[in-house]
Amino acid sequence: xxxxxxxxxxxxxxxxxxxxxxxxxxxxxxxxxxxxxxxxxxxxxxxxxxxxxxxxxxxxxxxxxxxxxxxxxxxxxxxxxxxxxxxxxxxxxxxxxxxxxxxxxxxxxxxxxxxxxxxxxxxxxxxxxxxxxxxxxxxxxxxxxxxxxxxxxxxxxxxxxxxxxxxxxxx
Amino acid sequence: xxxxxxxxxxxxxxxxxxxxxxxxxxxxxxxxxxxxxxxxxxxxxxxxxxxxxxxxxxxxxxxxxxxxxxxxxxxxxxxxxxxxxxxxxxxxxxxxxxxxxxxxxxxxxxxxxxxxxxxxxxxxxxxxxxxxxxxx
Numbered sequence: 001x002x003x004x005x006x007x008x009x010x011x012x013x014x015x016x017x018x019x020x021x022x023x024x025x026x027x028x029x030x031x032x033x034x035x036x037x038x039x040x041x042x043x044x045x046x047x048x049x050x051x052x053x054x055x056x057x058x059x060x061x062x063x064x065x066x067x068x069x070x071x072x073x074x075x076x077x078x079x080x081x082x083x084x085x086x087x088x089x090x091x092x093x094x095x096x097x098x099x100x101x102x103x104x105x106x107x108x109x110x111x112x113x114x115x116x117x118x119x120x121x122x123x124x125x126x127x128x129x130x131x132x133x134x135x136x137x138x139x140x141x142x143x144x145x146x147x148x149x150x151x152x153x154x155x156x157x158x159x160x161x162x163x164x165x166x167x168x169x170x171x
Numbered sequence: 172x173x174x175x176x177x178x179x180x181x182x183x184x185x186x187x188x189x190x191x192x193x194x195x196x197x198x199x200x201x202x203x204x205x206x207x208x209x210x211x212x213x214x215x216x217x218x219x220x221x222x223x224x225x226x227x228x229x230x231x232x233x234x235x236x237x238x239x240x241x242x243x244x245x246x247x248x249x250x251x252x253x254x255x256x257x258x259x260x261x262x263x264x265x266x267x268x269x270x271x272x273x274x275x276x277x278x279x280x281x282x283x284x285x286x287x288x289x290x291x292x293x294x295x296x297x298x299x300x301x302x303x304x305x306x307x
Contacts, residue, residue, distance in 0.1 A: 055179040077177030108178025 002128040002153045003096040007046055019044055022100065024051040024067035025084055026076030037088050041095050049131075052081050052101030059102075059133040059157075078109045078118070082125040089126030098129035098155060106132060116146055123150035131155040137170050186215035186275065187235035189263070215275075217242040222265060222272055234263030235271065 011018050021040050025033050033050075040048055051064060053071035060068065078101075085097050099122065109118045122130065129152060135143065137156060144154045156170035173181045173193035185191040202208040213221075218235060221242035225233050233241055237260070244259045251257070265272070272278075 053179075055181075072179060077179070079177070104172065104174065104180065105178040108174065108176070112176060 002151050003094065004047060004098070004128050004153050007096055011046060018046045020047040020049055021045050022049040022051060024053060024064060024071055025081040026053060026071030026074050027067040028070060030074050030076055030080065033084050034087050038092065041092060045095065047096045047098060049098045049100050050081065050085065052078060052099055052105055054102040054105055057102065078105045082121055082127070085127055086125040096128040097126065098131060099127055100131040103132055103134045119143070119146045119150050119152070123152060127152060129153040129155050131157070133157060186218055186271070187239070187268070189234070189236040190239065211243055213239040213242045219272065219275060221245060231261065232265035233261050234265045235268045237261040237263055238265070
């Protein structure tokens with residue numbers, strides 16, 4: 001179980017909704033991200049969603065696209081994002097972190113650092129959940145199992161048009 | 172994919188829109204890996220030259236994508252005997268590319284952006300310089 005489930009259960013018990021703000025890692029400057037993450041927690045964030053910059057962000061709107069471009073200009077990649085999470089985790093052991101991003105930086109990380117290295121390094125850094133928008137559930141059964149084995153959640157997007165069958169499939 | 176060490180997709184350029192893409196499909200990748208097909212490169216200029224050559228000699232307008240194949244076939248033909256044959260797959264028709272070819276060949280072509288002083292693909296730097304000059 002990740003840190004996410006207890007947080008959600010506690011919120012449900014208190015009758016509260018979760019506040020999950022999003023930050024693009026490395027925007028506006030890589031050195032700002034750590035401070036912004038702690039500030040979000042102080043401001044009441046229950047969970048932090050951290051964007052991994054990608055050159056082809058086909059599921060993001062213009063605001064996050066621009067933030068991602070700025071982060072890329074600073075050379076922020078998956079390795080840098082995991083380092084930021086590791087640094088955050090050094091002082092905050094409780095706030096869940098979800099990485100939101102795309103398949104290619106994950107695949108590329110595994111190519112560079114070895115099979116399944118992303119899952120291992122993300123777990124070691126203190127990541128709790130991963131949302132990879134271009135991994136459809138049918139295509140990432142092994143990835144999902146590996147995340148579960150490392151106490152991380154794989155999160156999927158649902159739309160108002162998603163069918164009951166699809167909702168069950170991504171639970 | 173054309174990508175850097177972080178898996179970021181890099182920019183591409185090709186005179187033909189259909190080749191201006193940073194990825195190669197799994198079938199082509201597989202055919203290359205098992206050695207069943209050989210893949211070669213052709214420059215924009217070689218493709219344009221082949222486009223004009225096939226139009227003039229055969230009256231066939233090849234797509235700019237297919238013009239790359241024609242360009243390589245012309246190179247290959249020089250290494251072969253008259254008894255040998257080459258089969259070229261013209262995968263697309265070039266009437267869709269007439270405007271692009273007109274712009275890149277400096278043709279006076281009816282109602283193209285290039286004839287109205289506007290920016291056209293492949294000539295952006297030149298057009299911008301001209302625009303800045305006219306402002307000054």
